[in-house]
Amino acid sequence: MYQVGLTGGIAAGKSTVVQRLHRVHGLRVVDADHLARQVVAPGTDGLAQVVQAFGPEVVAADGTMNRQVVGEKIFNNPEARSMLEGIIHPRIQAARDRIIASASERVLIHDIPLLIETQMQDQFDEIVVVHCPAVIRVQRLINDRGMRAQEAWQRINAQISDDERLQAADTVIDNTKGIAELNAQTDALAKRLLQY
Incomplete structure (x- = not known):
């Protein structure tokens, strides 16, 4: 079984990538946030x-x-x-x-927001990072989630830096050029993974 750890900073677009991998390409996703809610149900x-x-x-x-x-x-x-x-x-x-x-399944995608922070990299065959610069993510948090700028920056600064996340990546999905480009990169990743 080929195991992929997928992560990204808050508002980087990780959820969009995960949903497409599952809904469009049929890849199985293990959602760490869902498991986190289950274990304290x-x-x-x-x-x-x-x-x-x-x-x-x-x-x-x-x-x-x-x-x-x-x-x-x-x-x-x-x-x-x-x-x-x-x-x-x-x-x-x-x-x-x-x-x-x-x-x-031959491939499992593990959706783990704090994958790098919890030092789980060694548990996976491949680390995929959905990346978007912090300044764009702050704007998304303000526009999409109604946060104040200070709160948005606090959330981002509470996580590891983009550089640390990118250093751990085997594959980077760049989410700076819009949804069509994000989908194209996600589809390319899925096509490659489905060959395993």
Whole structure:
């Protein structure tokens, strides 16, 4: 099985690439964000551990983990962030391992926003980075998500630099020239991967 780790900074266009790889080309995608929500779903030991570490206020009225409250607790607190990652990341990894063990596909795409930050590069045959310069991503966050410029820059600066991400890349998809060009690069990647 050929395993691809796909990542990119916030608002770089990673989701657009992932959706096209799956919907248009039929490639199977393992979504790390989806797994992250599953491992802290109501009734899980993951959620119980988060509550034990951060208090009952991290549970929303509907019983789910309140990601905003948790985000506020860890945003400028590396120790708290590390504690949360210690709870969630091993559970995500175990869920990914189960998917890999049962998968019949020749190629798996792993959509992992923090792939480089969590130093998972060695787990994949190829690292694909969807790239777009920070100044364009800030504009997208302002226009598409209604963020203030300061908040957008904070989100971008909380992640690793573009240079660090690009250094880890085996393949770069450049998302600076519009959707048609992005789709063309995505289609070329899919065509190559489907040959495995």
